Amino acid sequence: xxxxxxxxxxxxxxxxxxxxxxxxxxxxxxxxxxxxxxxxxxxxxxxxxxxxxxxxxxxxxxxxxxxxxxxxxxxxxxxxxxxxxxxxxxxxxxxxxxxxxxxxxxxxxxxxxxxxxxxxxxxxxxxxxxxxxxxxxxxxxxxxxxxxxxxxxxxxxxxxxxxxxxxxxxxxxxxxxxxxxxxxxxxxxxxxxxxxxxxxxxxxxxxxxxxxxxxxxxxxxxxxxxxxxxxxxxxxxxxxxxxxxxxxxxxxxxxxxxxxxxxxxxxxxxxxxxxxxxxxxxxxxxxxxxxxxxxxxxxxxxxxxxxxxxxxxxxxxxxxxxxxxxxxxxxxxxxxxxxxxxxxxxxxxxxxxxxxxxxxxxxxxxxxxxxxxxxxxxxxxxxxxxxxxxxxxxxxxxxxxxxxxxxxxxxxxxxxxxxxxxxxxxxxxxxxxxxxxxxxxxxxxxxxxxxxxxxxxxxxxxxxxxx
Amino acid sequence: xxxxxxxxxxxxxxxxxxxxxxxxxxxxxxxxxxxxxxxxxxxxxxxxxxxxxxxxxxxxxxxxxxxxxxxxxxxxxxxxxxxxxxxxxxxxxxxxxxx
Numbered sequence: 001x002x003x004x005x006x007x008x009x010x011x012x013x014x015x016x017x018x019x020x021x022x023x024x025x026x027x028x029x030x031x032x033x034x035x036x037x038x039x040x041x042x043x044x045x046x047x048x049x050x051x052x053x054x055x056x057x058x059x060x061x062x063x064x065x066x067x068x069x070x071x072x073x074x075x076x077x078x079x080x081x082x083x084x085x086x087x088x089x090x091x092x093x094x095x096x097x098x099x100x101x102x103x104x105x106x107x108x109x110x111x112x113x114x115x116x117x118x119x120x121x122x123x124x125x126x127x128x129x130x131x132x133x134x135x136x137x138x139x140x141x142x143x144x145x146x147x148x149x150x151x152x153x154x155x156x157x158x159x160x161x162x163x164x165x166x167x168x169x170x171x172x173x174x175x176x177x178x179x180x181x182x183x184x185x186x187x188x189x190x191x192x193x194x195x196x197x198x199x200x201x202x203x204x205x206x207x208x209x210x211x212x213x214x215x216x217x218x219x220x221x222x223x224x225x226x227x228x229x230x231x232x233x234x235x236x237x238x239x240x241x242x243x244x245x246x247x248x249x250x251x252x253x254x255x256x257x258x259x260x261x262x263x264x265x266x267x268x269x270x271x272x273x274x275x276x277x278x279x280x281x282x283x284x285x286x287x288x289x290x291x292x293x294x295x296x297x298x299x300x301x302x303x304x305x306x307x308x309x310x311x312x313x314x315x316x317x318x319x320x321x322x323x324x325x326x327x328x329x330x331x332x333x334x335x336x337x338x339x340x341x342x343x344x345x346x347x348x349x350x351x352x353x354x355x356x357x358x359x360x361x362x363x364x365x366x367x368x369x370x371x372x373x374x375x376x377x378x379x380x381x382x383x384x385x386x387x388x389x390x391x392x393x394x395x396x397x398x399x400x401x402x403x404x405x406x407x408x409x410x411x412x413x414x415x416x417x418x419x420x421x422x423x424x425x426x427x428x429x430x431x432x433x434x435x436x437x438x439x440x441x442x443x444x445x446x447x448x449x450x451x452x453x454x455x456x457x458x459x460x461x462x463x464x465x466x467x
Numbered sequence: 468x469x470x471x472x473x474x475x476x477x478x479x480x481x482x483x484x485x486x487x488x489x490x491x492x493x494x495x496x497x498x499x500x501x502x503x504x505x506x507x508x509x510x511x512x513x514x515x516x517x518x519x520x521x522x523x524x525x526x527x528x529x530x531x532x533x534x535x536x537x538x539x540x541x542x543x544x545x546x547x548x549x550x551x552x553x554x555x556x557x558x559x560x561x562x563x564x565x566x
Contacts (some may be wrong), residue, residue: 079545251490
């Protein structure tokens with residue numbers, strides 16, 4: 001028995017090592033447009049300069065860990081150094097899944113999933129959120145409930161989706177007639193959120209000032225999409241979302257979904273905690289307004305793998321193990337998306353910023369996922385101590401439209417900024433249809449303004465109804 | 468009954484790979500940026516898995532008749548023929564639809 005426990009631990013450590021190698025092999029070495037890596041430049045910025053990051057709730061644990069790591073290690077570039085951490089979190093999750101289930105199926109399902117792979121190979125925080133939830137689950141199964149709640153509290157200081165883990169723990173304890181007083185321990189790690197006001201300083205980016213209203217908007221505006229089930233309207237969005245959920249879920253868990261259903265059906269109460277921990281993030285994604293928020297269902301894969309591994313249907317389990325192994329091999333050889341092609345990474349865009357004169361005004365393309373341009377420009381401003389204004393939809397998402405200099409922007413002053421920049425030959429835009437290259441070309445105020453004046457988003461902003 | 472159920476399970480394997488292929492444009496973001504047809508050569512993987520599933524299915528059914536040599540050989544031969552047919556037909560579909 002002792003030998004068996006020892007073997008399990010050694011195997012878990014081996015899985016962590018192999019998984020880390022796998023992720024590092026496929027990881028992006030620099031800032032990338034792919035895998036929705038648009039937060040990368042923001043997280044490099046927060047790690048280097050200890051500034052506020054994306055809501056909510058400001059991810060203090062993630063930023064502080066990154067900042068510490070960056071000050072101890074150097075693997076070439078800032079991004080290259082930091083991107084190891086998400087891979088490491090994901091690899092530890094794989095090891096932990098084996099430790100929990102003592103079955104190879106769980107880590108294999110985790111590692112073969114495309115969503116897991118894509119999020120483990122860029123600078124993002126969702127693998128850390130999932131790790132916190134899996135660790136909390138592990139502690140709960142070992143009857144360390146206080147520790148489980150404490151860890152889920154730490155998870156919430158990385159991203160609010162860990163709150164669904166808290167809900168799962170409370171419901172499980174309630175159903176099993178355990179005291180839910182230990183849930184109060186969750187509040188202790190939340191003290192880390194003090195990081196947000198401490199690091200909120202000029203030039204403001206995510207928060208436009210220090211008023212209560214500024215902070216309320218920061219903490220609660222991004223979660224507002226949860227309230228209305230916005231993805232369900234209009235009907236074509238519903239169909240589109242069903243399609244997105246289906247292909248992500250079936251492509252990741254595949255046949256093992258059958259194992260999950262059969263296992264839960266046998267005794268739902270026994271599997272209530274992993275079921276809720278996996279199901280709640282899936283419901284969150286299904287109803288949230290952005291279909292590119294698929295990364296919130298990483299816990300669904302982890303806990304789906306946990307439940308599937310507990311099945312005693314050996315025939316299907318063996319098939320799943322075989323297919324997952326093949327998928328991992330296929331990922332190694334086929335999961336290529338030009339992530340390291342210098343012509344198709346965000347670095348090319350960043351390098352062009354050096355050629356722009358100080359106080360230039362740059363309009364990024366009016367399209368989806370352009371926040372990487374904004375984040376890149378802010379990173380550049382920080383690194384070079386130059387000042388380049390960015391004009392795009394993101395600009396107006398900031399309450400009351402504060403510029404990089406901290407001055408409030410109104411629609412009139414905004415127009416004036418564009419026109420003055422044109423007169424001084426400092427008006428630029430990202431060429432349309434060049435998203436992957438981010439080619440910067442001179443622009444006219446007519447071109448820039450025409451993009452916005454006709455848009456609903458702009459009209460709403462002028463009317464003070466900006467989201 | 469068990470043979471039918473397990474055969475059905477094996478027959479669904481290409482669907483797993485199909486969905487894994489179809490999710491990639493979304494999860495790497497290419498779907499938002501450009502036409503995703505240039506992504507890797509996963510259609511080869513689909514092709515491979517169709518053949519593999521047919522092979523596995525034939526092999527599984529044949530294993531249930533291992534003691535009846537003639538039936539066993541007949542199923543294995545039929546499986547080989549099915550693999551060739553499925554391989555040929557799907558290669559044509561790939562050429563027409565997915566290139």
